Amino acid sequence: MQSTNADSDYKPMRGQMGKDVMWLQTAQNLVNQMLAMAQIKSDDVVYDLGAGDGIIPITASKLYSVKSVGIEYHQKLADFAKKNAIQAGVGDKVNIIKGDIFIEDFSKATVVTMYLLPELNLQLRPTILQMIPGTRIVSHAFDMGEWQHDQFYTDGKEKAYLWIVPAQAKGIWHLKDSDAKLDARIQIEQQFQSIGGTITYAGQQKPLLGAQLKGSQIQFQFVASDDSLFTVQATLNQNTMSGELWAWGRALPFEIQRQP
Ligand SMILES: C[S@@+](CC[C@H](N)C(=O)[O-])C[C@H]1O[C@@H](n2cnc3c(N)ncnc32)[C@H](O)[C@@H]1O
Structure with a gap:
């Protein structure tokens, strides 16, 4: 059995002063x-x-x-x-x-x-x-x-x-596929867990729709050039956002980097 130095008769008093705030017990x-x-x-x-x-x-x-x-x-x-x-x-x-x-x-x-x-x-x-x-x-x-x-x-x-506690999503993120067919720029603004922004590709800027951030989990949608709705579900880890891009009914791997 562990022992403490506690004064066995000590009982705290409701309202007794602590350093910055008094003691009151949460029920x-x-x-x-x-x-x-x-x-x-x-x-x-x-x-x-x-x-x-x-x-x-x-x-x-x-x-x-x-x-x-x-x-x-x-x-x-x-x-x-x-x-x-x-x-x-x-x-x-x-x-x-x-x-x-x-x-x-x-x-x-x-x-x-x-x-x-x-x-x-x-x-x-x-x-x-x-x-x-x-x-x-x-x-x-x-x-x-x-x-x-x-x-x-x-x-x-x-x-x-x-x-x-939200991850840091704010910044400019670059998506480039290996043969550089798709070159997109995602700009995210953030205040605490509220995020919004735009995606720019093929000379067009579109808003991010339904952008949500919960801890390190980020989700948003955007309308692609053929008017289909793309959905990104990803995890933020420092300067990498990786997960899945849902497009045309299937999930594709998705990874983008934040611009330093
Ligand atoms: C309102 S009571 C809450 C006690 C407990 N968390 C509960 O909910 O029942 C606040 C406690 O903070 C302590 N306290 C005040 N300032 C402090 C400080 N700077 N560092 C550590 N404890 C502090 C007080 O002594 C008191 O016990």
Whole structure:
């Protein structure tokens, strides 16, 4: 059995001040809902920023058997959370770090949860947007400013928001087939997960239709010169977009490169 330095009589007080925000606990049913929104898989790593008594990482590890980490600034709360994890039988899966969310590295997370404040969410946003595309972010109560959520939950009283970290799709992409019969240029504009753009080939510019970006998965359509509708479904990986181009009822391999 693991041991902690936790003061066995310590009990956190609702509203007690932390470094940047006070401690309030997310209710168990909302924790469950937030984790369900994140669609956690067994290989996910869940980080709770400002972990309080550890209810979110403990629940994640209990329900989904995943590794989870809570970052908590308040030493006694961090010790208390550790003790709670052991008592809940997930001491081996939950790591509580006594630290500052603005200093600790949480880039290994594939799911991030938080119950902070609107201005703290905005301060964290640039770091979050640099995370691995597809990372799910779930926030109790507060949004991310102009970064629109991908999913919203409310029971009429409490609220939770989900975002999926988008890949960088913005730029000019070149499609050239090996014998250079098809020479196309795709220009993509992006704001967070919203994308749009144009495709230029054979001297004609056409809009991208129904463009969607979810993590690293991109999809769009365009009308070809013979008026048939082409559909691209691809994965973004740094400066390569690869997948399939659906044209004339069949799938063709598709790969384009971003112009440096
Ligand atoms: C509103 S509580 C949320 C607790 C827990 N995540 C939950 O949802 O039940 C916010 C927590 O963040 C902690 N906190 C405040 N500023 C922090 C910082 N800069 N770094 C780490 N933890 C912080 C507080 O001590 C508090 O426990």
